[in-house]
Amino acid sequence: MSDVSDKLLDAAGIQVDRLPMLPVIFDRVANSCAEQMRAVAASPCYFSVLDIEQGRIGEMLEPYEANAVTAILEVPEWDSEVVLGFDRDFIFTIVEVMFGADGQEMPEEDGRTFSNIEMKVCAKLAELVCDVLTQSFSVVTKATFRVERLETRMHFAVIGRRTAQAAAAKFLVQAINRGGEMFIILPYAGLQMVRRALGSTTTAEVGGSRDPDWVRQMRAGVTRADVKLRAILDEKMITLGDITAMKPGDLIQLSATPKSPVKLEANNQALFWCQLGQADGVYKLRVDDVFDPEQEFIGDLLGN
Structure with missing residues (x-):
């Protein structure tokens, strides 16, 4: 009976709204990224989930052409790859924060190629986000994210057919009165491996693997709320x-x-x-x- 239900679900395709744990995981990613950046940034960085959407990989990458750096991540447990991307504003904002800028200077607006320093910062950020993703997905399944390579041309950010379906999460980062975007694209081929885990919301799955750092940050955020x-x-x-x-x-x-x-x-x-x-x-x-x-x-x- 389980095999029959799996085949029916495969035929229907994956719907993001039927994976309730996916938004939970991405919220954890945003909170953990903000926490990790405290150790390397001179000013606070705030991460938040902008949107979770689904579509074709090529169409998702097209708007970032010549305007972002992507990291191709390997996930051995899924036998699949994932795209992690940072847009130009994100990179410039993080670089300035890491080197102690206070936001008084005008932001970069030219379309120049990214410098060696900026590429090295992107490589370090990709490793940081890999650790965060591995820890965040551990709530429901074992998934080890590793950086395979960096790309500046979206045409080479290949993780399968460009017409293949995928889910994408977009994150907003804000610091020193500036902002940028980080995105994560997960192909359906990989999500298919953990569809059942992402579709479950039982207390045992979530409560048994609570991240104490995430719980502490949530508690701190709630207790700082203004109350009349x-x-x-x-x-x-x-x-x-x-x-x-x-x-x-x-x-x-x-x-x-x-x-x-x-x-x-x-x-x-x-x-x-x-x-x-x-x-x-x-x-x-x-x-x-x-x-x-x-x-x-x-x-x-x-x-x-």
């Missing part, structure tokens, strides 16, 4: 008619006192009960207790 807090001393229900009848000077009577507990909310979600106070000429809140929705519901039923 709102302190509510008291609330009063009035009619729309009462509101329309109000005029300057009218007073709204509240039941709260300076000793009444203050409810602290974020995004309309109650978090804590606090005590209002004052120090250094400003109002301050002291967290007294965690807001318990179940307990508050019971209290409302009992009329407390």
